[in-house]
Amino acid sequence: MVLAKINVMWKALAKNIYIIKILLLTVIRHYLPGHRKVINIYKRLKNVEGPVVSTTNGKLRGKVGTAFNDRLFYSFQGIPYAKPPLGALRFKAPQPPEPWTGIKDATHEGNDCVSRHTVLRTLIGSEDCLTLNVYTPELPTNQRNDDLKPVMFWIHGGGFTSGSGSTEAYGPEFILMEDVVLVTINYRTGILGFLCFEDPDLDIPGNAGMKDMLMALQWVHDNIIHFGGNPNNVTIFGESAGAAACHYLILSPKAKGLFHKAILQSGCAINVWAKGRSYTEELSEVLGLETRDDQSVFKAIQDLPPDQLYKAAEKMCDVSEPFIACKVRPHGPVVERKSKDAFLWENPLDIMKSGRYNHVPIIIGFTTREGILGEIVQKPYPFRPITNFELSVPHFLKIARGSELSKQLAEKIKLFYYGDEEPTTENKDKYYILETDNFFLREILTTVKYHEQNSSDSVYLYRMSSETSLNMLKKIYNMTEPGVCHGDDIGYLFKNLLTPNIEPGSDEDIGMRRFVHMWTNFAKYGNPVQDDNTSTVDVKWKPVTQSELHFLDIGKELTMELNPEPERMEFWSNLFDIYCK
Structure with a gap:
């Protein structure tokens, strides 16, 4: 009871008020000496x-922040992990950050990278955006670092x-209920992050x-121990493009040793939307x-203000x-010409088939109605079927639009998904x-199948079917249709x-x-x-095997099932076998 009252007083009043600080320190010193929790409160x-x-x-x-379960944690935000990619560094690979003197304020988040706000669609951000945030339940108290915590990136x-x-x-408040260190990052997106030229002289x-992600992972490898994190136990995880990025990191030789597990939520490197191209x-x-050569285009855009550059790319x-x-x-992401600095120089599917990638345990999964996103991206305009x-x-498949084969495939797709409607x-x-x-889902x-065949580590598959008021994308866009949307x-x-x-x-x-x-x-x-087993997790999650595609359905209950959406996946498999040999 006394501890609970002290925690409440600390959260409410002790952030900057000197008198309250002295009062609480006095109570702790004189009335509750030696208790471990008291010592931790005292240190904070x-x-x-x-x-x-x-x-x-x-x-x-x-x-200091407060997790959902009232546990206190330390927050460090807006930490530069690379030199600002300005001027001659625009479009280029990131450079290591420069040192600073004194104590840098890390109580506020850094700039977003230049893009449109996901919901408001206004143009926001800055090119000076290569920062990350670290949230940790404890900071090291001795030089031995004998209680380092897993890192989630x-x-x-x-x-x-x-x-x-x-x-x-x-926000970190849910994950920081557990004994892990959380890192969230910014990376360059759109034309600033994924422009590519064929001309090697432009570099x-x-x-x-x-x-950028590699540089951030390197920063974590070099520094996370100072925040109580274990650089030898890093899990990368992400959703949508973040999941595809995690998969690309699994496939990239440049990421070897920088992480040790991966969670891919609703995305992978071979999804049809997850690759880029030269334009x-x-x-x-x-x-x-x-003129339309690389040198001319680069000369025209190298000094354009970022908002004009972004709008040009949008067109x-x-x-x-x-x-x-x-x-x-x-x-x-694109496949680069092979060089010592290339992130990826082979086709992702070929890498998976070969087994030449970073073998780590993987969780990968999807939501029941990822495709609701197809309606969301049409907003604010009415839905068009x-x-x-x-x-x-x-x-x-490399089939020309308008060709007889393309029309045949289109008719097969329509018939399977719509029948006579x-x-x-x-x-x-x-x-x-x-x-x-x-x-x-298809990719x-x-x-899952290729990683299970070629990896030395386990692959865990899931389907997310839970529908509550925490379903973020449906809540943001006021979608009432049944099913769990992408995101x-x-x-x-x-x-x-909106939590x-x-x-x-x-x-x-x-x-x-x-x-x-x-x-x-x-x-x-x-x-x-x-x-x-806990009160909330009461099932054994089996990894997939060569003979059985186990998956966990995460709904109101947790249930183990086999072979998700078999009829739909069989349709695509047969279609490819018949028409695309």
Whole structure:
């Protein structure tokens, strides 16, 4: 009871008020000596003006936060992990950060990278954005570092064109209930992060955004021990483009040794939307240039203000472009010419088939209606059902639009997903299922099969079917259709601006605690249910095998099942076998 009152007083009053600080220190010293929890509170009160940590580049002053279970944690935000990519460094691979003198304020988040706000669609951010945030339950108290904690390294989504690691969407309060260190990062998106030129003299081969992630992981490797984190136990995890990025890191030789486990939520490197391309001629046309070579385009854009640059790149993209399967999107990771600095120089599918990648335990999964995102990207305009099914023919088949084969495939796709119905606003669920399969599930399951065949580590598959008020994307966009939308799982791992009041014992409370427990357990042990069953996790999660595609359905209950959506996946398999040999 006394401890609880002290904690309440600390949270409410002791941040900057000297008299309260002295009063609480006196109570702790004289009335509750020697108790471990008391000692921890005492240490934190001593640092009421803000904890200070030394890194390889200089000292940082952070602040204290409170997790969902009232546990206190330390927060360090806006930490530069690379030199600002300005001037001659625009579009280039990141450079190591420069040291500073004195104590750097790390109590506020850094700039978002230049992009459109995910919800408001206003242009935000700065090119000076290569920062990360560290949240830790404890700081080292001795030189031995004998109680280092697992590190969870979050990579945000946003289609490689937007997003950030900020607390607006990715607050640490849920995950910091557990004994892990959380890192969230910003990386360059859109044209600033994924422009690529064929001309080797320009030294812009692409993947600058992916190389930002490598630099951030290197910073974690070099510095996270000062925050109580274990550099030899790092789990990368991400959703959507963040999941695809995690998969690319698994496949990249440059990432070897920088992480040890991976969680891929609703994305992988071979999804139809998860790769980029060169677009010099299109950009030249948008800029009104007479010549269309790489050197001319680079000269025209190297000094453009970032907002003008971003808007020029936008003109190359249709409003529904993320959901056109027949086209390769402009912005995303690419296969580079092989060199010592290349992030990736082989096709991702070939790397998976060969087994030449970073073998780590993997969790990978999907939501029941990923394809609701296809309607969301059309907003604020009314939903338009698909009418030209040639747009649904995956680009990796390399079949020309308008060809007889393309039309045959389009007709087969329409017949399977719509039967004798025509697409309307009344049968949207058929559209959602098609987009779920075509943009996410089919290649996620292909990824599972290849990694299970070629990896020395376990692969855990899940389907997220839980529908509560924590389902983030549906809540943001006021979607009432049944099914779990792409991005809905984020609200169970991170507190965000729209997180409701969570009642103890509610479906929200149980669902959130399940996600956090399994994800952090995986970070600790490489097994999401390593320890004894808890009140929220009461099932053994079996990894997939060559003969059985086990998956955990994460709904109101947790159930182990086999072979997700078999009829739908068999349709695509047969289609490819018959028409695409």
